[in-house]
Amino acid sequence: MSINRRVAAVVSAVALASPAPVMAQDGGTWSVNVAGAPLSCRDYYGTPVRIYVTSGLNNVGIATRTQNGQPIIVLNPNVMAQFSPTVQVWWFAHECGHHALGPNNSETNADCWGIKIMRQQGFLYSYAQLGEFAVQLANLPGSRMGHLPGPQRAQAIAYCALT
Numbered sequence: 001m002s003i004n005r006r007v008a009a010v011v012s013a014v015a016l017a018s019p020a021p022v023m024a025q026d027g028g029t030w031s032v033n034v035a036g037a038p039l040s041c042r043d044y045y046g047t048p049v050r051i052y053v054t055s056g057l058n059n060v061g062i063a064t065r066t067q068n069g070q071p072i073i074v075l076n077p078n079v080m081a082q083f084s085p086t087v088q089v090w091w092f093a094h095e096c097g098h099h100a101l102g103p104n105n106s107e108t109n110a111d112c113w114g115i116k117i118m119r120q121q122g123f124l125y126s127y128a129q130l131g132e133f134a135v136q137l138a139n140l141p142g143s144r145m146g147h148l149p150g151p152q153r154a155q156a157i158a159y160c161a162l163t
């Protein structure tokens with residue numbers, strides 16, 4: 001959802017656990033299975049984004065960088081599992097959007113980018129799927145970091161999907 005300090009601490013813990021950049025040791029991967037779909041991400045500069053999955057994350061997902069500046073996504077599989085497959089893929093796409101948007105990165109832009117890329121890639125194909133956002137994001141609060149309150153957020157996502 002966002003980059004915040006509490007979560008950055010979790011991320012550094014993950015990075016510290018890996019003295020060498022070996023995928024099997026640090027748990028990072030270049031793609032992740034989200035609701036049955038193998039997903040990967042590149043940042044604005046074309047750099048592949050490494051992905052970590054941990055239930056220790058205090059969020060559904062975050063996009064941040066390691067101390068070396070490498071772009072990473074961290075996902076909490078337990079929180080992800082509370083959402084439908086469509087919304088799970090969108091959470092991943094949202095976090096990827098934070099990296100892919102570069103200078104245009106913002107919470108609302110990442111929301112929009114995520115749903116547009118899903119439509120382009122065939123993950124979004126029905127109006128009913130947009131209804132899932134209205135239900136599943138309904139109780140999310142807005143934030144000072146730019147998250148719209150859930151109902152407005154779902155409405156903006158639907159608008160992006162259809163424009």
Ligand SMILES: [Zn+2]
Pocket residue numbers: 001002003094095098107110
């Ligand atoms: Zn976000």
